[in-house]
Amino acid sequence: MKVLVTGGAGYIGSTVCSALLDRGHTPVILDSLVTGREEFTKGKIFYKGDIADKELLTKIFTEHPEISHVVHCAALIVVPDSVSNPYGYYHENVAKSLELFNNLNNLGCKNVIFSSSASIYDDVEGFMVTEKAPLNPRSPYARTKYMMEMILKDFCTAYGMKGIALRYFNPIGADPKMRSGVHVQFPSHVLGKLVEVALGASPQFNITGTNYDTRDGSGIRDYIHVWDLAQAHVKAIENFDDAFSKAENPDYLVINLGTGSGVTVKELVTAFENVYGKTINKVETEPRPGDVPGAYANADTALRLLGWKAEKDIEDGIADALKWGEIRENIIKY
Numbered sequence: 001m002k003v004l005v006t007g008g009a010g011y012i013g014s015t016v017c018s019a020l021l022d023r024g025h026t027p028v029i030l031d032s033l034v035t036g037r038e039e040f041t042k043g044k045i046f047y048k049g050d051i052a053d054k055e056l057l058t059k060i061f062t063e064h065p066e067i068s069h070v071v072h073c074a075a076l077i078v079v080p081d082s083v084s085n086p087y088g089y090y091h092e093n094v095a096k097s098l099e100l101f102n103n104l105n106n107l108g109c110k111n112v113i114f115s116s117s118a119s120i121y122d123d124v125e126g127f128m129v130t131e132k133a134p135l136n137p138r139s140p141y142a143r144t145k146y147m148m149e150m151i152l153k154d155f156c157t158a159y160g161m162k163g164i165a166l167r168y169f170n171p172i173g174a175d176p177k178m179r180s181g182v183h184v185q186f187p188s189h190v191l192g193k194l195v196e197v198a199l200g201a202s203p204q205f206n207i208t209g210t211n212y213d214t215r216d217g218s219g220i221r222d223y224i225h226v227w228d229l230a231q232a233h234v235k236a237i238e239n240f241d242d243a244f245s246k247a248e249n250p251d252y253l254v255i256n257l258g259t260g261s262g263v264t265v266k267e268l269v270t271a272f273e274n275v276y277g278k279t280i281n282k283v284e285t286e287p288r289p290g291d292v293p294g295a296y297a298n299a300d301t302a303l304r305l306l307g308w309k310a311e312k313d314i315e316d317g318i319a320d321a322l323k324w325g326e327i328r329e330n331i332i333k334y
C-alpha cells in the first residue's frame with residue numbers, strides 16, 4: 001500500500017515510515033520541517049510543505065493516486081509551550097487539521113489514522129484508562145488533540161470518511177535499526193532529559209512533581225516504545241476495514257495504545273540507572289505548567305480490533321534511547 005504520512009520527518013512519523021517500509025508499504029511524507037528533520041526523509045518520497053496547502057496536497061494525490069490511507073502525525077507537541085503560546089498550537093494543530101481533513105475528503109482519500117494523545121483523559125481511580133474513560137484535556141496541547149479528534153469524527157459522520165484515533169501516552173526509545181529517534185536538541189520529554197544527563201549535556205534530571213497521589217508521589221505514565229507505537233499505526237492501516245467490521249461504530253474508532261501498566265517517574269529513573277549502569281544527578285522540583293498526575297492505558301481494544309500489543313519493555317526503550325543518543329550527532333546536523 002501507499003500511505004501519506006503527515007509529520008513523517010518527526011520522531012514518531014519517521015518511525016512509522018520505517019515500519020511501513022519494513023512491511024513492504026510505501027510511505028509518502030508531507031512535512032514542513034518546522035520541527036521535523038530532513039535527514040529522516042532520505043531515500044523516501046518527500047514533499048516539503050504545509051498540511052493545509054491545498055495545491056500541494058492536490059499535487060501529491062495527482063502524482064500518487066494510489067494512496068489509500070493517511071496517517072496524520074503532524075502537530076506541535078510540547079505541553080509547556082502550548083500554555084505560553086496557545087494561539088500557535090490552535091492554529092497549527094486545529095485550524096490546519098481542519099483544512100487537511102477537508103482537502104483529503106475532496107480529493108477522495110477517506111481513510112485516516114490520527115495519531116492522537118491519551119493526555120485528553122481525566123484522572124481516574126487506579127490511573128488506568130479505557131476508551132470509555134471520562135475526558136478532561138487540561139492543557140492547550142491536549143485540547144488541540146481533543147478538537148482534532150472531534151473534527152475528524154464529525155467529518156466521518158457527515159462525509160463518508162472513516163477515522164481511527166490512536167491515543168497513547170509517552171513514546172520512548174528509537175528505531176531499533178537506528179534510522180531515527182528523538183531529534184530535538186533540547187528534548188522536553190522525560191527519557192530524552194535522562195539521556196542528556198547521562199551523556200553530560202545536562203547537569204541534572206528534574207523529577208517534576210513529587211506530591212501526586214501515586215505510590216511514590218511522582219507522576220505515573222505509560223511509557224511505550226516508539227517502535228511498538230509505529231507497529232500499531234501499521235496494524236491500523238493493514239487491519240483498517242477489519243477493525244470497523246468488529247466495532248460498534250461504522251465510521252470512527254478510538255483505540256488506546258500502551259503497555260497496560262503504569263510506571264512512575266521515579267521508577268523510570270531507577271530503571272534508567274540500572275540499564276545505564278550508573279546513578280545520575282537528580283533533584284525533585286515543582287510540576288511544570290500543564291503537568292498532570294498521569295495515567296496508563298488499557299490496551300485490550302487494540303488487541304481485539306487491530307491484533308496489536310506492545311512487545312518491548314521499558315528497558316528496551318531506555319537502551320535504544322541511550323544508543324541513539326550516542327550516534328544522533330552523526331545523523332542529524334544542527
